[in-house]
């Protein structure tokens with residue numbers, strides 16, 4: 001929760017992945033006019049010069065008992081409302097490194113393809129922009145409600161947001177030195193009406209598949225430094 | 239550039255397509271000097287592998303010269319001469335770290351497709367359906383190689399393309415098939431299929447210490463090659479009952495290990511093979527596994543059935559009771575090519591093996607469509623075709 005943790009995090013992150021490599025990756029995506037590319041370049045640059053944001057000192061004030069509720073999103077959305085999704089992946093990297101990358105919310109669009117950008121407003125709050133149908137975007141604010149450095153991040157959308165959702169990501173060392181089990185829980189309330197359908201659209205017909213693909217891209221980025229693709233390769237006439 | 243493009247069952251064409259470019263930091267672009275057609279490509283030609291799309295560039299056995307590298311690729315440089323493994327692997331995941339390269343977790347962009355069918359996905363492959371990554375293949379003048387800091391092996395100038403090209407697939411594939419047999423002194427290995435993979439498996443079984451190898455096929459020139467090039471005994475299944483003959487040749491015991499180098503398009507004259515033919519032709523089955531059935535049936539008690547031949551779906555009428563009753567061990571899968579490239583290159587360099595003995599046809603890439611059919615129909619004594627994408631070159 002101190003600024004020296006931030007700097008250490010950036011250094012570690014940069015050595016594992018290469019801040020420059022990430023920026024380059026973003027620039028390439030930018031050429032492809034991908035909005036996440038723009039975000040990634042900005043984030044990469046921001047990280048290189050500014051360092052990642054710190055932990056939220058306020059999460060206990062949000063009324064969540066960190067010891068008990070852990071990664072239970074139901075506390076945040078008061079009950080098992082809406083849609084619940086849970087996905088797990090094992091990543092061959094240390095928990096600490098994965099946590100630090102994820103905690104740099106600006107970087108999330110690099111592997112969460114429905115996101116356009118995430119901006120850290122202060123240590124607790126962040127502003128999210130996601131793709132919506134017909135080329136539009138949808139925005140909301142979120143706050144961290146639970147955080148154990150190196151282990152857990154929990155968040156929920158702020159009161160008054162048009163999207164009602166909560167989530168958590170937990171990083172647990174895997175047995176036998178296999179790296180880290182990353183478990184994401186996501187809960188969202190799809191109310192009727194326009195916005196309800198937007199969030200349903202965002203996560204598709206199979207929300208767990210969307211989360212699984214996000215996690216898969218996260219794993220690949222962290223393990224290999226890139227996300228495999230064939231977009232832009234040659235092919236014959238169709 | 240020119241490339242061999244799949245358009246549908248029995249429809250392979252040579253077309254002009256855009257040149258490939260670097261897409262990821264660890265990529266490289268290779269100017270292909272020699273490429274080959276594999277028995278696996280025939281499964282695509284015949285429409286047995288799902289998730290192909292018209293316009294897909296074929297080819298997974300190729301080598302050439304590095305002409306461009308991505309920013310993070312520090313292992314290769316422009317001008318390097320390399321052979322590229324057909325499996326694409328990241329080098330850093332759980333599976334790569336355990337030398338299970340063809341099971342890499344990170345190289346298939348369409349892993350979800352394979353997961354739907356198989357539970358989990360193997361590695362990406364060049365030119366081998368969208369389920370396996372949808373990567374453009376190397377039967378082309380240029381090809382993009384992802385994770386090119388892991389797979390490609392550098393080749394010195396003293397060796398010809400023909401001597402080293404098959405490090406990309408069939409030599410490691412035959413070698414792994416033989417290694418999987420766990421060969422002990424005195425062992426007899428039976429090999430179904432004397433195509434290029436079978437030939438490499440036979441040669442490798444001897445290299446690994448087999449006493450005898452029995453080669454099974456019904457194509458005379460392929461049986462002849464197995465005998466002349468490697469010293470195998472042969473069984474022509476047109477003339478003989480395979481099970482009876484194998485039993486007779488092994489003093490009544492059965493072969494210690496059986497290699498199925500045929501795969502899902504086996505043919506034959508037994509009742510079960512007609513049954514498979516009808517069922518696959520009418521879309522009621524995915525594979526024609528009669529060589530595999532025979533291998534299981536003929537294998538000695540406690541033996542190994544090693545399966546380099548490709549299977550895709552749900553296999554009908556498998557004699558699993560026989561496998562169980564005899565306590566057989568099964569080994570199979572796409573080859574972990576990277577594991578074998580260096581040791582096998584050493585064997586080639588020492589002159590212990592020259593895998594080019596299988597080549598019967600050397601053609602310019604423009605003749606690929608006819609070459610596919612010649613190879614499939616085993617016309618003109620065709621056993622292995624190599625293609626020259628830029629015409630003849632120095633190597």
Ligand SMILES: NC(=O)c1ccc[n+]([C@@H]2O[C@H](COP(=O)([O-])OP(=O)(O)OC[C@H]3O[C@@H](n4cnc5c(N)ncnc54)[C@H](O)[C@@H]3O)[C@@H](O)[C@H]2O)c1
Pocket residue numbers: 276277278279280281407408411430431432433434435436454455456457460475499500501502503504505506528529545546547548571572573621
């Ligand atoms: N595991 C891998 O990584 C890998 C790599 C390369 C090829 N393969 C597979 O290996 C198999 C063989 O490849 P290839 O290039 O040698 O192909 P090929 O088509 O040239 O050879 C197959 C041979 O099997 C013979 N055959 C057919 N039915 C038979 C039967 N019932 N009994 C005995 N022989 C029979 C054919 O006459 C032919 O000679 C294919 O399935 C191919 O996809 C697998």
Ligand SMILES: [Zn+2]
Pocket residue numbers: 276277278279298299324407408
């Ligand atoms: Zn092959």
Ligand SMILES: [Zn+2]
Pocket residue numbers: 327328329330331332333334341342343344345
């Ligand atoms: Zn891997």
